[in-house]
Amino acid sequence: MALLGDLVLTHDTIVEGVHYLPTDPPESVGWKLGAVNLSDLAAKGAVPAGALLSLTLRGDDLWEERFLSGLEQIFEHFGLPLLGGDTVALPAGAPRVLGLTVLGKAAAHVPSRSGGKAGDRLWLIGPVGDSAAGLAQLSASPKATGLLVDTYRRPIPLLTIGALLAPHAHAMMDVSDGLLLDARRLATASGCGLRIDLSALALSPSFRAARGNDRAARLFAATGGDDYALLAALPAETDPLTILKGTAVNIMAVGELTRGGAFVLVDDLGPVPLPERLGYEHDLP
Amino acid sequence: MALLGDLVLTHDTIVEGVHYLPTDPPESVGWKLGAVNLSDLAAKGAVPAGALLSLTLRGDDLWEERFLSGLEQIFEHFGLPLLGGDTVALPAGAPRVLGLTVLGKAAAHVPSRSGGKAGDRLWLIGPVGDSAAGLAQLSASPKATGLLVDTYRRPIPLLTIGALLAPHAHAMMDVSDGLLLDARRLATASGCGLRIDLSALALSPSFRAARGNDRAARLFAATGGDDYALLAALPAETDPLTILKGTAVNIMAVGELTRGGAFVLVDDLGPVPLPERLGYEHDLP
Numbered sequence: 001m002a003l004l005g006d007l008v009l010t011h012d013t014i015v016e017g018v019h020y021l022p023t024d025p026p027e028s029v030g031w032k033l034g035a036v037n038l039s040d041l042a043a044k045g046a047v048p049a050g051a052l053l054s055l056t057l058r059g060d061d062l063w064e065e066r067f068l069s070g071l072e073q074i075f076e077h078f079g080l081p082l083l084g085g086d087t088v089a090l091p092a093g094a095p096r097v098l099g100l101t102v103l104g105k106a107a108a109h110v111p112s113r114s115g116g117k118a119g120d121r122l123w124l125i126g127p128v129g130d131s132a133a134g135l136a137q138l139s140a141s142p143k144a145t146g147l148l149v150d151t152y153r154r155p156i157p158l159l160t161i162g163a164l165l166a167p168h169a170h171a172m173m174d175v176s177d178g179l180l181l182d183a184r185r186l187a188t189a190s191g192c193g194l195r196i197d198l199s200a201l202a203l204s205p206s207f208r209a210a211r212g213n214d215r216a217a218r219l220f221a222a223t224g225g226d227d228y229a230l231l232a233a234l235p236a237e238t239d240p241l242t243i244l245k246g247t248a249v250n251i252m253a254v255g256e257l258t259r260g261g262a263f264v265l266v267d268d269l270g271p272v273p274l275p276e277r278l279g280y281e282h283d284l285p
Numbered sequence: 286m287a288l289l290g291d292l293v294l295t296h297d298t299i300v301e302g303v304h305y306l307p308t309d310p311p312e313s314v315g316w317k318l319g320a321v322n323l324s325d326l327a328a329k330g331a332v333p334a335g336a337l338l339s340l341t342l343r344g345d346d347l348w349e350e351r352f353l354s355g356l357e358q359i360f361e362h363f364g365l366p367l368l369g370g371d372t373v374a375l376p377a378g379a380p381r382v383l384g385l386t387v388l389g390k391a392a393a394h395v396p397s398r399s400g401g402k403a404g405d406r407l408w409l410i411g412p413v414g415d416s417a418a419g420l421a422q423l424s425a426s427p428k429a430t431g432l433l434v435d436t437y438r439r440p441i442p443l444l445t446i447g448a449l450l451a452p453h454a455h456a457m458m459d460v461s462d463g464l465l466l467d468a469r470r471l472a473t474a475s476g477c478g479l480r481i482d483l484s485a486l487a488l489s490p491s492f493r494a495a496r497g498n499d500r501a502a503r504l505f506a507a508t509g510g511d512d513y514a515l516l517a518a519l520p521a522e523t524d525p526l527t528i529l530k531g532t533a534v535n536i537m538a539v540g541e542l543t544r545g546g547a548f549v550l551v552d553d554l555g556p557v558p559l560p561e562r563l564g565y566e567h568d569l570p
Contacts (some may be wrong), residue, residue, distance in 0.1 A: 002368035004335045004388060011337040011386060013371045013380075050289045052296040054339065054384045086298045088378070094300075097382035099339045099371070101296060103289060115342035283407075 001040050003230070007049070008104040010040040016095040023142045026063045028153035029098070030070030036176065037102035038078055039228045041173040045111065045166020045269050046104030048078050048159070053085035054099035069096075075115035078159060079228040107166050115188030116171035116233035118259040124252045125161055127151070127229040128179050129207050129217075132224020137210065155228035162230055164243055171233040178225040178279020179254070180265070186231060187257055196255035198222060198267040215267055225280035233257055292334070292449050293389040295325035301380040305533055308427045311348045313438035314383070315355030321461065322387035322512045323363055323442035328459040330396065331389030333363050333444070338370035339384035343377070352383075363444060392451050395440020401456035401475030401518035404545040408525050409537045410446055410515040412436070413464050414492050414502075417509020422495070440513035447515055449528055456518040462566020463510040468540070471516060478543035483507060483552040485539045488567040501551055510565035517536055 002009045012033065016022055020029050030255060034051075053071070057064060075082055082104065090096065134152030137144035157174075171190055175182045180196065187194035198218040211217045220228060234240060242253055259263075265272040287294045297318065301307055305314050319336075326333060331531035338356070342349060360367055365387065375381065419437030422429035442459075450457060456475055460467045469505065483503040496502045516539075519525060525536055543549075550557040 002335070002337065004368060009335070009337055009368060009386075009388075010386075011339055011370045013339040013341070013373045013384065015341070015373050015375060017376050018374055050294070051286070052287065052294055052386055054296055054298040056298070056300070056382060083289060083294060085296045086384070087301050088382075089303055090300060090382075091302050093390045094380045094382075095376055097341060097373075097375075099296075099298065099384045101337055101386040105295075205305075 001044065002069060003106065003110065008041055008046040008106045008110065009042045010037050011099065011100040011101045012036045013097060015097050018174045021138065024153065026066035027070030030067040031074045031154055033098055033100050034071055034074035034080070035157050035228060036127070037100050038080070039174040041091025041102060041104040042157050042159045042162030042200040043172050043230060044104065045107040045163045047163065048080040049103045049105050050081050050083040051075065052101040054085060055087045056074070056084065056090045056096050056098065057087060058090045058094065058096060080126065085271065103132045103255045107163060109167050109168050110247060111169040111172040113171055114185050114189040116186055116257045118193055118257050119236055120170050120233040121236050121253055122183060122255045123232045123234055123256065124179065124247050124254045125232070125249055126158055126228065127204050127250050128175060128201060128229055129224055129249065130204050131226040132220065133207050133210050135226065148210060152226065154160050154176045157228055158230050158249070159246055161244060161249060164247070165230070165232050165240060168238050168243060169232045169234055173231055175227045175231050176225060178223040179231070180222050181279025182231060184278060186233065186265055190233065190257060193258035193259055193260045193262040194255065194266045195266070198265065198272060200252050200254045202250045202252050215269065217274065219275055223275060223277060223279050286329065286331060288391065288395065289461040292331045293326055293331040293391045293395065295322050296384060296386045297321045298382060300382050306423065309438065311351035312355030312431045313350040316359045316439055318383055318385050319356055319359035319365070320440045320442050320513060322457040323365070323444060324461065326387060326389040327442050327444045327449065328457050328515060330388065330448045332448065333365040334390050335366050336360065337386040337477040339367060340370065340372045341375045341381050342372060343375045357413040361438045370504045386553055391446060392548050393448040394452050395484040396451055396454040396457040398456055398458050398471050399474040401471055401477055401542045403477050403519055403540045403542050405455050405518035406521055406538055407468060407540045407542065408517045408519055409460065409464065409539045410517065410534055411443055411513065412535050413460065413486060413512045413514055414506025414509055415489050416440060417505065418492050418495050419438030420511065421439060433495060437511065442513055443515050443534070445478060446532055446534060449532070450515070450517050450525060453523050453528060454473065454519055458516055460512045460514040460516050462512060464512070465507050465565070466564025469518060469563060471518065472548070475518065475542060477542065478545045478547040480549040480551070481540035482545055483550065485537050487535045487537050500551050500554065500557065503552065504560055508560060508562060508564050541564070
């Protein structure tokens with residue numbers, strides 16, 4: 001994510017077998033490539049302005065048509081024009097690498113990750129866990145269906161909500177690698193500590209039916225990733241329910257930024273030991 | 286290539302084994318990824334403003350460091366800031382796919398490919414053939430060295446020249462796939478025919494030493510591609526030598542746009558039959 005003048009710039013690249021399953025429907029791969037970039041814009045409160053696609057071809061016309069139709073669907077849904085890009089051939093058998101650059105018009109105030117202050121409340125908007133639970137179902141059975149699988153395949157970036165919250169947020173980011181990991185990133189960037197209350201997570205009925213509602217289920221939801229939710233640090237006196245009135249989503253006060261560097265995790269039963277894995281850590285240098 | 290407000294946007298993706306040789310020095314791969322995008326900006330007369338990199342990693346740190354140092358070199362040379370991007374892991378053995386989005390500040394007049402008019406002179410700026418001759422030397426012997434190999438590995442995008450010519454050009458593009466192919470694209474987009482005089486090509490001394498100066502050598506130079514030259518359609522009364530005074534490059538009046546759709550190729554000896562292959566046609570749908 002970068003800023004250039006009044007533009008927010010984002011680029012995400014996804015790799016077959018790394019970021020999506022070769023068995024995923026191509027339409028959903030196209031949709032998700034759009035969603036992952038648009039979710040970055042949402043976290044900045046930006047309005048979609050245009051996109052450039054990097055498309056690699058492997059001679060499977062049907063796959064590529066279906067991928068493009070999924071991409072077009074999300075572009076139409078959010079009014080994002082495809083302005084250009086590049087199309088290149090891959091050697092036979094190479095995994096697909098698909099890239100998208102998205103430009104958005106920035107709002108007057110662009111919240112960063114680093115603007116949070118001790119005492120800010122942390123608000124989570126959008127469900128967490130559903131997508132990871134859907135992926136787990138697909139890993140067990142590639143023919144799995146249902147709401148969790150749908151959420152994994154067709155995540156909805158929260159552009160309207162991001163634009164409404166941005167003017168009020170000290171810091172904001174999208175939760176894509178797991179709530180605990182991303183919340184720690186926001187706190188670290190802001191020079192703060194962190195307290196998260198797992199019992200504040202509103203788990204969806206589908207999630208609870210599939211994985212239950214205990215501490216283990218909540219830890220799974222808070223570390224699974226692929227959520228496309230927003231995490232905002234708001235001054236304690238700011239009420240996002242008022243700001244977001246009329247937009248029907250899950251809004252949860254999941255914790256707060258604190259003085260010092262500690263990360264404290266609790267639930268209704270008391271302190272929760274931090275899991276070894278806080279989220280999806282990319283295999284990067 | 287796309288326009289958004291006063292920005293010129295370009296994205297190019299290169300694939301190992303398709304757009305560059307696995308034996309190419311990684312620094313030159315980084316340099317060329319920058320050059321291919323900056324050459325697109327040059328053809329629009331735009332000033333570099335920022336870039337987003339899509340980097341795929343395969344666990345070879347040294348390759349990746351060297352690639353990035355080549356990219357940084359060209360970014361520094363042309364004052365292009367790296368604003369962001371994405372870094373992702375590749376499965377073992379997958380060919381690298383490297384993408385770059387570059388944004389440029391547009392000039393008041395942005396020449397397209399389609400603005401040429403019958404009667405315009407076609408001016409070629411920059412040498413053609415050197416890069417293809419260098420690639421041929423490397424294909425014969427991976428240890429080949431010399432000016433032609435240097436030109437293949439370290440092409441120079443003509444940003445200053447593009448910016449100077451843009452206000453005067455009816456149409457302009459960069460010659461990257463071969464002069465004959467790209468000139469036909471410009472003529473077709475402009476609804477014109479085309480006359481090219483092969484004998485007007487100023488071949489470099491290195492090129493002539495390697496491949497000679499006859500019709501076959503000139504056809505090789507005019508169809509080889511990877512040139513990073515500029516092709517501009519200027520009104521007959523416009524003298525680019527005056528406009529470009531002080532910028533030391535090859536400037537050649539290589540032909541003209543004509544009424545009707547014919548493509549006429551000539552040299553000192555008379556008409557030249559069009560070769561079957563006019564340049565590097567990408568393997569695309």
